[in-house]
Amino acid sequence: MSQREPERRRRFDALFESYSSDIVAYCGWRAASTSDAQDAVAEVFLTAWRRVDELPEGDAARVWLYATARRVIANQRRSNRRRAALQERLSREAAPVSQETALELDAVHQALARLGARDREVLLLAEWEGLSPAQIASVLGCLTVTARGRLHRARRRFRASFEELTGRQHTTPDVSRRRIHEHA
Amino acid sequence: MSTPESFEALRRANPRNEAGFAEAVDAAAGFVRTEIATAGDVAPPRRSRRRLLGLSAAAAALVVAAAVIAYSTIGSTGVQSASAAFEQATTLTAASAERSGTAVVRMTHDGKPWTGSTIRWNGDDIAVKSDMPDRNGRPGSALLVVDGVVYGVEDGRWLEMGSPKNIDPDSGTTPGETLAAVREDVGGATLRRITGGMTGLTSRPLADGFTVYSGAVPARLIARETGFKERQAIRVLPFGSVAHGEAANPAALLETAVTVGSDGIVRELAVEWGTWTYAVAYSKLGEAQPVRAPKNAVPMSEWRKLGRLTR
Numbered sequence: 350m351s352q353r354e355p356e357r358r359r360r361f362d363a364l365f366e367s368y369s370s371d372i373v374a375y376c377g378w379r380a381a382s383t384s385d386a387q388d389a390v391a392e393v394f395l396t397a398w399r400r401v402d403e404l405p406e407g408d409a410a411r412v413w414l415y416a417t418a419r420r421v422i423a424n425q426r427r428s429n430r431r432r433a434a435l436q437e438r439l440s441r442e443a444a445p446v447s448q449e450t451a452l453e454l455d456a457v458h459q460a461l462a463r464l465g466a467r468d469r470e471v472l473l474l475a476e477w478e479g480l481s482p483a484q485i486a487s488v489l490g491c492l493t494v495t496a497r498g499r500l501h502r503a504r505r506r507f508r509a510s511f512e513e514l515t516g517r518q519h520t521t522p523d524v525s526r527r528r529i530h531e532h533a
Numbered sequence: 534m535s536t537p538e539s540f541e542a543l544r545r546a547n548p549r550n551e552a553g554f555a556e557a558v559d560a561a562a563g564f565v566r567t568e569i570a571t572a573g574d575v576a577p578p579r580r581s582r583r584r585l586l587g588l589s590a591a592a593a594a595l596v597v598a599a600a601v602i603a604y605s606t607i608g609s610t611g612v613q614s615a616s617a618a619f620e621q622a623t624t625l626t627a628a629s630a631e632r633s634g635t636a637v638v639r640m641t642h643d644g645k646p647w648t649g650s651t652i653r654w655n656g657d658d659i660a661v662k663s664d665m666p667d668r669n670g671r672p673g674s675a676l677l678v679v680d681g682v683v684y685g686v687e688d689g690r691w692l693e694m695g696s697p698k699n700i701d702p703d704s705g706t707t708p709g710e711t712l713a714a715v716r717e718d719v720g721g722a723t724l725r726r727i728t729g730g731m732t733g734l735t736s737r738p739l740a741d742g743f744t745v746y747s748g749a750v751p752a753r754l755i756a757r758e759t760g761f762k763e764r765q766a767i768r769v770l771p772f773g774s775v776a777h778g779e780a781a782n783p784a785a786l787l788e789t790a791v792t793v794g795s796d797g798i799v800r801e802l803a804v805e806w807g808t809w810t811y812a813v814a815y816s817k818l819g820e821a822q823p824v825r826a827p828k829n830a831v832p833m834s835e836w837r838k839l840g841r842l843t844r
Contacts, residue, residue: 353633355818357830370549370558376555376773377548387561394565450545472648476540477547483769494661494774498676504540505833513538 353402361401365394368411372418375478379422379470388466389425392420408484415488453515457525460510475500605804615736617793619746623724629819632656636718636773637664637814640684646773647809652718657681658824679826691827718771723789730754731789742795752776753783755804770804770811780824 372390380386382463404410461469469475474480474488486496633655640647649664650673652813658680663673677684683694731748738744756768756776768783770777779785785806792801803812 365562368573369562370554373558373561374548374554390561391565409701453542454546457542461543472543476543478548486769490775492775493769494676495674495772498674501683502685502687505694507540507543508537509833511542 353386356400357398360404361394361398364397364410364414365403369394371411371478372414375415375418376422378473378477380425385422387424389418396421410474412480412484412487415480415484416472416490419488423441424439429431456511456514459514460507463510464506467499468506469495470498472507475504479514498527537811547789548668601643615734615746618725618736618744618797619728619731619734619793622746622793622799623728625797626724626815627722628817629798630815632819632822633822634818635774635816637772637816639812639814640770640774641809641810650772650774653822653824654771655822655824661822678823678824679823682826690832691731693830723771724802726754727789727802728791732786739792743800744793745790746793747788749782749786750788750789750804752780752785752806755787755789756780756783763774771802771813774811776811778809780804780809780811792802795805 362522369390372393375391376386377383393414397414405413431435433444461473463471471485471489474485475482480508481496482500483493483502486493489496566731594609634653636652638648638650638652641648646665651660651664653660657678659676659678661676663675665673675686677691685692685694708843726744727750731746732748734746736744736746736749752768756770768781770776770780780787788805790803791799792803794800798818799815801812801814803810
């Protein structure tokens with residue numbers, strides 16, 4: 350074991366402790382299958398372990414992990430010729446939930462499925478992963494202004510689809526949700 | 534304004550809220566540790582030391598050369614006065630830029646155009662236009678904020694994205710947030726940061742009364758936002774252009790020149806490294822130049838009726 354090994358190990362453990370749930374969640378909705386997601390998480394952290402001396406500090410490390418996970422999953426898709434079918438994945442078996450929650454989840458997933466892949470990705474990076482437009486730009490490798498524009502468009506589209514599916518408007522939150530079934 | 538119900542529902546649908554997520558994280562932890570144990574003590578790949586040393590030597594040489602030139606051409610008193618004039622120009626420019634102006638950003642690689650955009654601002658109105666087609670050959674993007682309403686281009690047509698009240702605060706997309714992001718770059722903060730970090734300052738008067746101030750500036754002061762893409766650090770230059778090559782190395786010293794007009798206002802910021810150039814030309818600072826809303830913008834509601842929203 351090298352002299353620096355304990356130090357590297359401590360840094361890696363701290364990184365894993367802080368961000369493993371983020372990367373598990375991200376790979377969960379990005380990868381084509383559960384096993385692909387698990388493989389991706391392992392590869393991301395294996396890469397982080399190998400490069401732990403070079404990783405940035407703080408929140409920048411989190412962005413680095415997202416960017417690495419995105420690349421790993423892209424490679425998975427290329428090598429395996431698999432295509433993530435988000436709509437199918439989103440409809441997978443989940444733990445029992447209330448009727449109302451199920452309807453809402455269904456509408457969310459349908460609205461997400463209606464988005465283009467780029468819009469969906471940028472929206473979920475913001476809403477599920479909590480990244481800022483600048484951080485999203487870093488993950489996607491695009492300009493901040495581009496990420497900002499895509500996010501703006503994705504949010505508008507998602508909101509419009511969701512409201513169309515549920516019949517809900519922001520100003521009239523109690524409108525019937527029957528339309529979920531009409532579009533199901 | 535409260536968060537729309539749609540986004541509350543979206544956030545509730547976050548996979549982290551699903552039953553079994555904690556177990557999935559635990560399972561991943563076990564899997565990762567097994568993988569690492571199998572991989573053993575893998576020495577982290579090193580970037581080329583020779584390249585890093587080469588960069589450091591080149592940067593050091595640049596600083597030394599610049600310092601020698603500064604000393605031999607204008608002397609220590611001259612350096613002080615050049616610094617003072619430079620600082621004054623920065624302050625004056627920042628004040629002028631507060632109200633309005635235009636910034637034209639150009640980046641080249643190997644002598645060929647790489648990115649280009651024009652930013653105009655007038656009070657709280659702003660226009661950001663990409664002057665070059667994207668990588669697929671499509672026209673560059675455009676974004677307008679006029680009277681608090683956001684406009685964008687979709688399929689070659691102006692689309693009225695809506696008023697600020699329809700945009701969630703803290704989403705990073707409100708007109709105010711967009712404006713703040715641009716203002717940070719056009720205002721004094723960016724210029725002060727860059728000019729304040731310049732070493733080996735030299736000044737060269739031009740025939741037309743302009744003055745060029747040159748020196749070396751650490752890349753971290755020019756390209757600030759850090760991210761990673763394909764294991765390579767990326768940093769972003771003012772107005773959002775991604776910094777490539779040495780500019781992505783925060784410690785690298787970049788050759789920087791700032792041209793100041795005879796009126797004491799900064800006209801251009803130019804940075805060179807390797808085969809790259811980056812320049813921002815400022816004009817009409819402090820001059821009223823209204824940003825107008827596009828006449829034929831399609832409202833979002835109309836766009837939705839056309840069935841384009843869920844394309």
